[in-house]
Amino acid sequence: MLNIFLYLLFISIAIFFIYKYYKNKNIEKKKSIKRKDKNKFISLLQDTYMKEQSLKQMCNISLNLIVNKFEAINASLYLFDETNDKLYLGATYGIKHDTLKHTLDLHENIISENVLHKEINVKEINQNINIGNIETNLTKLVTIPLLEFDKSIGTIQLTFDDRFNNIDIKFLQQSTSVIATYINKALQYNITKKYSDLINKNVLMSQTDLDGNIIQISEELCSLSKYTKDELIGKNHRIFRHEDMSKDFFSDMWETITKGTSWRGEIKNRTKDGTYYWIDTIISPDSDINGNVTGYTSISTNISDKKKIEEIAITDNLTSLYNKRYFNTMFSQQIDISRRSKTLLAFVLIDIDDFKLYNDTYGHQDGDKILKRVAIALKRTLRRPDDYTFRLGEDEFGLLFYITTKDDGIAITEIIRENIEKLHIQHSENSASPYITISLGLSVISPTEINNTEEIYEKTNKALHSAKNMGKNQISIA
Template structure:
């Protein structure tokens, strides 16, 4: 009981207790209001994190489509066909189109349209079976009046045209079920001459699904004109095709104008961002985040509970401590930890599917992600401290890495392809995008590299220039090498020679032992050539049992010695099933201004002379 000698004890106690109650109520009220504001800001930050991840995904999607088209217009197979119009060259080019369409399940249609607007090559994907099929010449159409041909035809080399996102239309009718599509085109330019355009039609359904997926928000996708491409209720999507559906200004009458005219708009319970800079088209696509009711309610309930707990805590301590306290500090209750968890989850998706590595200013690797480790086979601690050049393939020079490093040290971005190796020594072709990391003082601290594995694409290209039996280059590749070497010799006044040879009595080998043994002989001979030629030499199967070697930086005398060594190696080799065999060789040095045909003819005539002189000989051309 209170001592009556101190009549103010009860009054003071009640006063302090009342003061504590006021402090508790005010603190709880302030905490609730701040948390409510914080709730909106937290959702805004989460939306920014999600749209950043979606932008990265969309940027990669568009980049992949550009790489696909670039692979076609820069391929020697495409150029050879366009310039020659040869039937076999068309088959090779069509197979390239088919292989690239097969590598990407989103490709609905891949076409080459010549400069007159006529479809020349066209690969279609069956919408029901997912199978690819070639379109015959009889079913090709002229597209010279179509907007995409006209707009792509005026582009410069390495520029791309992008369509709006729309629905696939067949025979004048919208295809059901609805199939969102996206077209990308680029001009085919050879030696500064326009030869047509290459167009790819991409199925955009999965991309829309990805852009519209969120655990926290209902997401709308709208065009710059206010048409709804995606609505959380799918039956309300594609308002530009169905006039009875609501447009953006019908759904958000108070915010539509701000959404359409701003790159980023933030209002109470609504956050919108523009994706138009990624597409480069007229759509100016907008993504709009509206918090889900359940998410808002859950976060608000937690804030209310937090406010009550704070009030009870203040009341519990206010009686003994009230004369010391003035205002208990508000405990801000935020959901930043939840936002952090979402960001980590999104980062985990990137970590799994996109190779990323970070280096310091000197190019020393500081960090790599999980996808890089899984793709290359290296553990993280095996990579840290190394440089990117440590993974180079022997075909890639150290000078190439030096040139890249010199460029990015100037603050510029480098993008290109490199041949490297994984931990097991396997070939790993990569497409790299290296950007400098700039600190607050404007200085370069290091570099971030985004890496794409393009080994499969390179393997497809390799198949077109390799002889399937021997693994040597084929005649198509050698003709390209001979052309390049002749140009180099003309420019730098250097030497190169060719060695052409065939197997003596090879027909007798086939007749006596059979063609399978004959093929085995060719395979073993190819292996001997690989083991006994230099890295700079280019060896090919010229045809049948005939082989041709391009000996770079080699004069006639040196080539003769080289050919003689090869002849002796082959003469002394014990071939399975047949034992010994010999070869006859013709050697010729390139003469300034002569054609490749003349060079090969001289070497071939020398080979004929070697045969005539009794075989198993090397003869120099006149």
């Protein structure tokens, strides 16, 4: 009898463990299926977000996926803006969009409170609603914070019927956490794009590589320069360079920025149609994570109007040459530059021969035309950025330009004299020629000497009078 009892006990224990084994195995299998189902849903969320979506699309897709997965009856999603402590309606499901408030203040209701409390809130309700032709009873109102780590992005509110009892709350929170991460990325992208669009449409901005080739440029700069973006991308920034800007100017600029230092200055640029504009520019080096310079970004302000006012103040109204006020400023300035750069500077004073007799014979109106034509001829001869042409008196002109030797200065001055005579403007009262001619006094200013502007001017003026006394239409060297 004892043996039979022990045998039956052994059989019972074996059956119990076999049952327990298969039960646990079945439970593990069900858990595995649930895990796979959860992972599949999380992957679906992530795959959906990998596609380029606008913030509005992302809100709608997120809410739809949550509603369908957890079988909610209706839902709403609000986004939180911490800059003004308000929530904005991002998406709805099963609720007419215009029946909800589009903007909520903090502490206004359960949804806005949920942003602060950062915890899931389940509220019992008892409400019958009609969905199409189906009557259903709502039993739960669930408000879930959208949290990225501990930062509130917004909230989702869902309503459920009795099926809520089968929901895995932890998985619901896990799913909304994934949604929060991607919605926050979309929010940040949206903010960045907003500011990027503002810059693009309102700021003169360009980015170049290390060689100055344009890789990005704003619409505002395209508009100012009268080029299209396609015409500029890939082109070198020299496309804007105006001939009035010297090579030394840009050499100094490049020397600064290639050292990794920001540079600031005023630049005169040429537009596509040949006109010009002035900009006040800051150029800063762009660096990679290791501090290596990868290119340059320039942010500019259009100062063309300011420059036009300045030009009016320093320009002679009749001839558009620089006026005597500007000459008084530039004369000493150019002498200082000549001394620092150890370069010879030429100063030329010019008078139109027998100009008073021309006015008496042909009239002052024609006399003004002559002054304009002489001015144009002078500017066409002296075309370098650091050449300066001035009207100093009624028919008196002044020139400042750099030379390599004294003979170089004499040769350029002779070309100027010839170019005026070659205009072949009739002047019957000119004692030197039947045409308009000029007399010139030339001073070559050495950088090694101490030079006083008044003394140089007087010396050059004497040379001019000497040229006139010797018969006009010629050069006299001081």
